[in-house]
Amino acid sequence: xxxxxxxxxxxxxxxxxxxxxxxxxxIGLILSVAAFFxxxxxxAFNYLVIYMMIVSIALGSLFLIALEYVVGADWSTPFRRxxxxxxxxxxxxxILVIPxxxxxxxxxxxxxxxxxxxxxxxxxxxxxLNLSFLVIRTIAFIxxxxxxxxxxxxNSKKQDSTKDQSLTTKNIRFSAAFIPLFAITITFxxxxxxxxxxxxxxxxxFGVYYFSGTVIAALAAVTLIVVILKEKxxxxxxxTDDHLYSFGALLFAFVNFWxxxxxxxxxxxxxxxxxEETFWYLxxxxxxxxxxxxxxxxxxxxxxxxxxxxxxxxxxxxxxxFISVWLLFAHLFDxxxxxMPNMQPLKKGYVxxxxxxxxxxxxxxxxxxxxxxxxxxxxxxxxxxPKLKRGxxxxx
Numbered sequence: 227x228x229x230x231x232x233x234x235x236x237x238x239x240x241x242x243x244x245x246x247x248x249x250x251x252x253i254g255l256i257l258s259v260a261a262f263f264x265x266x267x268x269x270a271f272n273y274l275v276i277y278m279m280i281v282s283i284a285l286g287s288l289f290l291i292a293l294e295y296v297v298g299a300d301w302s303t304p305f306r307r308x309x310x311x312x313x314x315x316x317x318x319x320x321i322l323v324i325p326x327x328x329x330x331x332x333x334x335x336x337x338x339x340x341x342x343x344x345x346x347x348x349x350x351x352x353x354x355l356n357l358s359f360l361v362i363r364t365i366a367f368i369x370x371x372x373x374x375x376x377x378x379x380x381n382s383k384k385q386d387s388t389k390d391q392s393l394t395t396k397n398i399r400f401s402a403a404f405i406p407l408f409a410i411t412i413t414f415x416x417x418x419x420x421x422x423x424x425x426x427x428x429x430x431x432f433g434v435y436y437f438s439g440t441v442i443a444a445l446a447a448v449t450l451i452v453v454i455l456k457e458k459x460x461x462x463x464x465x466t467d468d469h470l471y472s473f474g475a476l477l478f479a480f481v482n483f484w485x486x487x488x489x490x491x492x493x494x495x496x497x498x499x500x501x502e503e504t505f506w507y508l509x510x511x512x513x514x515x516x517x518x519x520x521x522x523x524x525x526x527x528x529x530x531x532x533x534x535x536x537x538x539x540x541x542x543x544x545x546x547x548f549i550s551v552w553l554l555f556a557h558l559f560d561x562x563x564x565x566m567p568n569m570q571p572l573k574k575g576y577v578x579x580x581x582x583x584x585x586x587x588x589x590x591x592x593x594x595x596x597x598x599x600x601x602x603x604x605x606x607x608x609x610x611x612p613k614l615k616r617g618x619x620x621x622x
Contacts, residue, residue, distance in 0.1 A: 234609050239601050240458055247594025254588025261581040268581050270325075270332040271569045275561045276589040277322055278419060279443065282436075282557060283593060284315035286444025288375055289408055292401035295378075295394070301472045303617035304461070304607050308448045310382060314600040315593065316375045319368045322592075326419075327364070330357055336425045347426055355422055363418060367411040374404045385610035394612055412437055420561075423568035427506040431491050438484040443557040445480060447593075449473045450550035453543050460606060467541040468622045474540025477553065481534065485527040509567050513575020518563050526556040558586060 261269040287309035294302050330337040335348075336355040342348040348355070377400050381393040413433030421432050429435070452473065456465050495503045510519050533549050534540060562582075566572055608614060 234605070234607050236605050237460070239455075239598055243594060243601075244598045247591055247598055249591070250587050251591025251595050254584065254591045257584040258588050261584050265579070265581060266329070267332045268569065268579060269585075270329040271565055272581055272585045273329075274326060274333060274419065275558070275565050276585040277326060278561050278565075279558050279586075279589055280315055280322065280592065281319065281415065282440040282443040282561075283312055283447050284319065284444075285313075285371055285408070285412060286440040286442075287312035287448065288316065288371060288378070288404075289441065290444055290448065291378055292374075292404045292408070295398045295401035296405060298398075298613075300613050300616040301469060301620040303611050303613040304465075305448070305452050305469075306382070306608050306611070307601075307604060307606050308451050309444065310379055311597045311600045311604070312444065312447055312593070313375050313379070315596050316368070316371045318592070318596060319371075320365075323364055323368070327357075327361055330360070334422060334425070336422065351425060355425060360418060363414060367415055370407055370411060374400060374407075378404075382608055382611070383604065386605055386608065387610065389610045391612045409433075409437075412440065420564050423565060424506055424509075426502065428503070429491055429495070429506075431487060435484075435487050435491055438480060438487050439557045439560055442477070442480045442484060442553050445473070445477055446550040446553040446557075449477060449546055450554070451597075453547045453550070455606070456543065464618045466621070468620055470543060470546060471537070471540045471622065472620075474534055474546055477530070477546075477549065478534040478540065481527060481530045481553070485531070488526075509573055510563065512567075512573065515563075515567055515576055518559075518576060522560060522563050525552075525559055530556065 258269070258273070261272070290302075290309045291306060291313060293299075294306060326333065334355075335341055336351065337357060342352055353359075378397050381397050381400075384390070385393045413436075416433045416436035420436060421428065452461070453470070455461055492507065495507060509515065530549055530553055533545060533552075539545055566576070566582075571577075611617075
């Protein structure tokens with residue numbers, strides 16, 4: 227056990243974390259391999275859904291770390307290690323993206339040379355929408371994210387032993403540099419892997435739409451783990467309802483932000499009524515997809531809005547735990563709604579297939595296994611951070 231001046235005792239995560247994550251990982255791997263043998267195309271689209279979900283949690287967590295440094299937040303300092311552990315998924319993206327690069331023909335219409343030659347619009351977009359440039363962009367973006375993750379994490383971890391306050395100043399500067407790069411890379415990532423699935427369609431705020439969902443997913447994942455650890459005594463006795471309220475308020479704010487961006491994108495396209503824009507929404511109003519479209523509003527906005535509206539709700543640990551799981555599912559549902567209607571056999575309506583249930587199991591296994599692996603070697607609290615005491619004593 228490691229003791230600090232804040233009376234922090236280092237202890238491992240509950241054993242259930244490791245067992246639960248590893249079990250899901252093995253089951254998910256077996257079923258995912260089977261899915262690719264049964265229906266490669268459908269498996270590819272579903273794998274893209276879970277890949278973008280993992281990107282959201284990992285990259286969104288790195289954004290939350292950078293945001294804390296830039297704005298000088300105190301209340302979140304004791305919990306910063308949780309998003310640091312989730313951001314540890316970023317190096318794994320180098321491996322996770324490989325299947326998608328090989329499955330480009332299953333995913334992208336623009337990846338077929340004969341289709342590009344017969345389509346003037348695709349010919350015009352070919353300098354950007356081509357496999358070579360996609361690979362370069364993807365590797366470059368992941369490399370940027372990983373670089374900033376390692377720098378911020380190294381300084382944070384080093385501060386545990388050295389108590390060097392200048393490391394916080396360095397991380398503030400690195401975070402300030404990361405924020406604009408984050409805005410650019412997440413936008414291009416959304417365009418490359420989501421919007422280009424339908425290469426004839428475009429939206430000028432699609433990157434912001436994906437960003438809003440990304441932050442919700444990362445916040446929900448962090449909030450869920452924090453509440454679970456609080457219930458198991460890891461943040462006792464200093465964690466208060468004021469800390470919980472801050473998590474709840476942030477979730478509530480970004481739920482509203484997502485709804486604002488989603489409505490803005492829909493409203494502008496509906497009002498302009500241009501065929502080259504409206505067809506994307508009309509596809510999601512075909513057959514059974516209309517049910518998904520209506521459910522998205524209910525799942526991603528109405529339910530979490532109602533559950534987080536009151537002040538007591540934002541301080542209720544059980545409610546926060548439930549709504550965190552709900553919002554993680556909501557973002558996964560959103561990605562499914564964005565991606566799956568682009569699959570040719572599903573354009574006229576959704577038809578259930580067991581493959582759709584497989585990859586979320588794999589995703590849960592990957593996230594929890596990586597989280598647990600990193601957490602075993604780290605303090606759960608950044609004990610050397612100069613803002614830690616103010617964060618522990620935080621009151622609204």
